[in-house]
Amino acid sequence: MTGAAANFAGWLAADGGRPDAAGPDWLTARRHDALARLGELEVPTSRQEGWRYTSLKALLEQGFVRGDAPLAALQPDALQRILIPGLDSHRILLVNGRYTPAGSAPGDLPKGVRVGGLRDLLAQDPDALRERLNRVAGTEQSLFAALNTASLDDGLVLLLDRAVCLERPIELIHLSVGQDAPRVAQPRHLILLEDGAQATLIERYLSLDDALYCTNAVLELSLGRDAVLKHERIQMESRNAFHLTTLYLAQDAGSRYQGVNIGLGATWSRTELLTRFRGEQAECDLQGLYLAGDRQLMDYHLDVEHGVPRCTSRENFKGILYGKGRAVFDGRVLVARDAQKTDAAMSNRNLMLSASAEVDTKPQLEIHADDVKCSHGTTVGQIEPERLFYLRSRGIPAPVARRMLCLGFAGEIIETLSSEALREQVSEQVGQRLESAPLS
Amino acid sequence: MTSALAVDDIVGSEYEHGFTTEIESDTFPPGLDEGVVRAISARKGEPEFMTEWRLKAYRHWLTMTEPEWAAVHYPKIDFQSISYFSAPKRPEDMPKSLDEIDPVLLETYQKLGIPLEEQKALAGIAVDAVFDSVSVATTFRATLAEAGVIFCSISEAVHDYPDLIKLHLGSVVPHTDNFYAGLNAAVFSDGTFVYVPKGVRCPMELSTYFRINARNTGQFERTLIVAEAGSYVSYLEGCTAPQRDENQLHAAVVELIAMDDAEIKYSTVQNWYPGDAQGKGGIYNFVTKRGDCRGARSKISWTQVETGSAITWKYPSCLLRGEGSVGEFYSVAVTKGRQQADTGTKMIHIGKNTRSTIVSKGISANEGQQTYRGLVRIGPRAEGARNHTQCDSLLIGDRCTANTFPYIEVKHPSANMEHEATTSKISDDQLFYCRSRGLTEEDAVSMIVNGFCKEVFNELPMEFAVEAQKLLSISLEGAVG
Numbered sequence: 001m002t003g004a005a006a007n008f009a010g011w012l013a014a015d016g017g018r019p020d021a022a023g024p025d026w027l028t029a030r031r032h033d034a035l036a037r038l039g040e041l042e043v044p045t046s047r048q049e050g051w052r053y054t055s056l057k058a059l060l061e062q063g064f065v066r067g068d069a070p071l072a073a074l075q076p077d078a079l080q081r082i083l084i085p086g087l088d089s090h091r092i093l094l095v096n097g098r099y100t101p102a103g104s105a106p107g108d109l110p111k112g113v114r115v116g117g118l119r120d121l122l123a124q125d126p127d128a129l130r131e132r133l134n135r136v137a138g139t140e141q142s143l144f145a146a147l148n149t150a151s152l153d154d155g156l157v158l159l160l161d162r163a164v165c166l167e168r169p170i171e172l173i174h175l176s177v178g179q180d181a182p183r184v185a186q187p188r189h190l191i192l193l194e195d196g197a198q199a200t201l202i203e204r205y206l207s208l209d210d211a212l213y214c215t216n217a218v219l220e221l222s223l224g225r226d227a228v229l230k231h232e233r234i235q236m237e238s239r240n241a242f243h244l245t246t247l248y249l250a251q252d253a254g255s256r257y258q259g260v261n262i263g264l265g266a267t268w269s270r271t272e273l274l275t276r277f278r279g280e281q282a283e284c285d286l287q288g289l290y291l292a293g294d295r296q297l298m299d300y301h302l303d304v305e306h307g308v309p310r311c312t313s314r315e316n317f318k319g320i321l322y323g324k325g326r327a328v329f330d331g332r333v334l335v336a337r338d339a340q341k342t343d344a345a346m347s348n349r350n351l352m353l354s355a356s357a358e359v360d361t362k363p364q365l366e367i368h369a370d371d372v373k374c375s376h377g378t379t380v381g382q383i384e385p386e387r388l389f390y391l392r393s394r395g396i397p398a399p400v401a402r403r404m405l406c407l408g409f410a411g412e413i414i415e416t417l418s419s420e421a422l423r424e425q426v427s428e429q430v431g432q433r434l435e436s437a438p439l440s
Numbered sequence: 441m442t443s444a445l446a447v448d449d450i451v452g453s454e455y456e457h458g459f460t461t462e463i464e465s466d467t468f469p470p471g472l473d474e475g476v477v478r479a480i481s482a483r484k485g486e487p488e489f490m491t492e493w494r495l496k497a498y499r500h501w502l503t504m505t506e507p508e509w510a511a512v513h514y515p516k517i518d519f520q521s522i523s524y525f526s527a528p529k530r531p532e533d534m535p536k537s538l539d540e541i542d543p544v545l546l547e548t549y550q551k552l553g554i555p556l557e558e559q560k561a562l563a564g565i566a567v568d569a570v571f572d573s574v575s576v577a578t579t580f581r582a583t584l585a586e587a588g589v590i591f592c593s594i595s596e597a598v599h600d601y602p603d604l605i606k607l608h609l610g611s612v613v614p615h616t617d618n619f620y621a622g623l624n625a626a627v628f629s630d631g632t633f634v635y636v637p638k639g640v641r642c643p644m645e646l647s648t649y650f651r652i653n654a655r656n657t658g659q660f661e662r663t664l665i666v667a668e669a670g671s672y673v674s675y676l677e678g679c680t681a682p683q684r685d686e687n688q689l690h691a692a693v694v695e696l697i698a699m700d701d702a703e704i705k706y707s708t709v710q711n712w713y714p715g716d717a718q719g720k721g722g723i724y725n726f727v728t729k730r731g732d733c734r735g736a737r738s739k740i741s742w743t744q745v746e747t748g749s750a751i752t753w754k755y756p757s758c759l760l761r762g763e764g765s766v767g768e769f770y771s772v773a774v775t776k777g778r779q780q781a782d783t784g785t786k787m788i789h790i791g792k793n794t795r796s797t798i799v800s801k802g803i804s805a806n807e808g809q810q811t812y813r814g815l816v817r818i819g820p821r822a823e824g825a826r827n828h829t830q831c832d833s834l835l836i837g838d839r840c841t842a843n844t845f846p847y848i849e850v851k852h853p854s855a856n857m858e859h860e861a862t863t864s865k866i867s868d869d870q871l872f873y874c875r876s877r878g879l880t881e882e883d884a885v886s887m888i889v890n891g892f893c894k895e896v897f898n899e900l901p902m903e904f905a906v907e908a909q910k911l912l913s914i915s916l917e918g919a920v921g
Contacts, residue, residue: 053849321853337838337839338838340838350850352850352852352853352855353853354853355820355852356820357851357853358849358850358851359848359849359850360847360848360849360850361848361850361859362845362846362847362848363844363846363859363861364843364844364845364846365833365842365843365844365861365863366841366843366844367833367835367841367842367843367863368840368841369835369838370835370836370837370838370840370865371838371865372835372863372864372865373863373864374862374863374864375860375861375862375863376844376859376860376861377858377859377860377861378846378848378857378858378859379856379857379858379859380818380848380850380855380856380857381855381856381857382853382854382855382856
């Protein structure tokens with residue numbers, strides 16, 4: 001093995017050999033293509049622009065290996081612990097990256113909707129995926145996407161036919177359970193909405209304990225003409241976990257994507273969101289909230305390419321940092337030569353609560369057309385003493401007042417979540433983290 | 441609306457200051473090695489320490505590689521095809537007063553619209569005019585000397601004030617800093633030295649006009665300004681260049697040092713030859729400018745209007761070390777034709793309660809490419825640091841490019857950091873409003889663009905503000921279709 005492949009040999013197969021998971025020939029060929037790409041890629045260093053503020057050292061040191069055997073059984077009460085009361089959804093459960101029918105409850109689905117495990121669908125109807133899988137992601141994949149493709153095996157498939165509207169949200173729970181050795185799970189999620197389809201997808205990454213593991217998820221999303229997807233991602237991995245997401249989104253004319261990214265867990269977390277417009281008048285709205293405390297890194301890379309005219313994009317990310325937390329925000333909006341009438345706005349605001357926290361933010365605009373409206377803004381600041389004083393003068397103790405103000409700051413993003421039950425859960429989690437955080 | 445033809449007419453107007461003065465130059469053959477570095481030093485009659493300083497820089501430069509990260513494109517520079525020294529005739533026979541100056545030279549300045557006498561009389565500015573690489577005229581020396589201000593060429597300073605040079609030269613931009621700074625340290629031809637002693641407010645605005653005038657000669661100016669505790673100085677730099685076919689490399693270094701309570705204001709109007717419509721023959725302007733706010737409550741302010749050069753690569757920066765020190769950067773950059781500019785600033789907050797302001801206005805027309813690249817770093821001890829950044833881009837025409845690459849690194853919680861950027865074109869509504877009030881399209885555009893840049897122009901000294909507005913009007917009138 002050459003290039004980066006050598007550094008990640010353990011990710012590709014349990015025995016360090018070639019990836020030979022089950023599947024049709026075309027899939028094996030795509031895995032091998034990805035493996036070839038890994039041979040060309042090198043492990044990124046801080047000299048590379050995208051990794052300037054993020055070190056891979058800690059991740060490499062863990063020596064993660066791929067977990068192959070599905071988990072025998074889940075503790076009976078485990079499911080109850082992770083479900084959100086009051087959230088009425090079509091539920092899909094993945095445990096350590098494997099689709100687990102036992103905890104899933106897809107429920108009644110309207111005609112024209114296919115939801116399930118990728119591995120199952122590959123076994124039943126591989127031709128349905130042949131022209132769809134690994135298409136949005138393309139061939140020029142980054143290191144971690146290529147690693148995922150090389151070991152492509154299981155994940156969520158959500159296919160909506162023309163004009164199908166899902167009333168209830170699809171809930172994807174990605175549960176990680178500690179194992180004998182530090183394991184890496186590399187789920188691949190494929191979400192395709194055909195013309196005019198509408199759906200809500202809630203994606204939750206969870207753990208039952210403080211286990212050390214790594215999740216390297218890749219999502220491929222494709223929205224047909226006028227399709228609407230609401231996509232809410234809640235990352236609450238264990239405090240020792242490593243989390244990577246690479247999300248590829250392609251939007252046809254008139255489609256709308258509303259994404260909410262909440263990052264609360266993991267010790268090291270990196271999220272790359274890559275949006276491409278394929279047709280005019282599409283809209284992409286990305287909201288984000290991250291909390292980073294001691295031993296935590298939250299790293300976000302947003303890349304929106306306006307290749308066609310008249311599309312709209314919004315990015316609004318907010319962060320709260322405490323303890324020795326670190327956050328990186330690297331946003332890029334590219335407006336191609338002929339993408340006139342583009343409307344793009346990017347904002348990144350950070351609240352720093354402690355002396356040893358660090359924020360590195362890099363909101364970039366690349367504009368090659370003249371009739372556009374583009375802006376970006378970023379701030380780094382702390383709680384305003386006047387506000388704190390106001391609350392304290394009304395008899396609220398300082399720590400409570402600080403928490404209230406932080407929750408108010410975070411509230412703007414939390415409110416964009418579509419379900420009341422989810423909003424409550426996220427608020428509670430944010431509140432809990434702030435309570436245990438040293439707030440001075 | 442003006443037709444596309446009229447727009448092209450005006451945007452494509454020939455470079456106004458494109459003419460060449462025939463003067464015999466004493467120029468080295470192209471090429472660079474230790475011998476050339478020694479020869480430059482010898483020709484300038486420099487003391488031993490300076491020769492060694494240059495050689496050390498040269499040897500280090502050999503180990504460096506050309507930076508490629510900037511968003512600019514140009515054919516690779518052959519550093520061996522450049523001549524590294526060019527002095528006007530009779531270097532040992534320097535003129536003692538204006539009367540002695542070569543009349544052809546004076547005529548050149550007159551063509552440029554900056555006759556020395558007029559400058560002296562009208563503006564009260566001491567002009568240290570650099571014609572090619574050796575200063576040939578320095579005025580108002582006496583008035584300045586009375587105040588104790590040293591204002592002379594770097595070459596003179598090396599002879600007359602070796603202690604100050606030893607102490608300060610290269611202390612802000614060391615030869616190890618970057619490729620072009622290394623090259624400059626090895627071969628710098630001349631430049632300006634300003635020293636303002638403790639508690640002195642410099643009685644006049646200091647100014648140097650540069651003009652590149654010998655074929656194939658890179659100019660490597662070096663400017664050093666030291667403001668001692670409690671002093672104030674305002675320095676103006678402006679340049680134009682005659683039309684050329686071959687690209688000319690300009691790699692200058694500017695170092696500013698401000699001690700306790702000192703203030704340095706550095707203003708630049710840059711209007712070098714940008715190349716023809718195909719982008720052929722313009723100046724490559726690769727400049728390292730850095731100010732060091734060493735003392736408490738010191739202040740360094742950079743103001744620049746960049747309309748010329750084929751390629752501009754410059755990031756006037758401030759190291760905010762002193763407690764309560766202030767850094768400012770105000771910039772207007774215009775790129776048209778095939779001009780490329782990658783410019784911005786760095787504000788490095790090290791001391792407590794340091795403040796910085798960045799206002800950058802970019803105007804891009806035709807196929808102009810423009811990049812704002814800035815860094816704001818708030819260090820772990822920079823308690824109470826504040827930064828406000830605003831960078832706006834105005835796009836004229838659908839073939840131009842405007843990029844914004846800000847880097848913001850914050851390591852202290854009490855920091856207050858704001859960054860805003862917008863990109864837009866001149867809106868039809870604004871134009872319609874102006875035209876409905878009887879303004880011609882050109883006047884309307886000029887008015888809107890000047891309004892867009894006003895925040896920066898307000899920071900320029902009076903004479904420069906006028907020149908800058910004129911430059912902008914020539915460059916862009918009617919460029920909306």
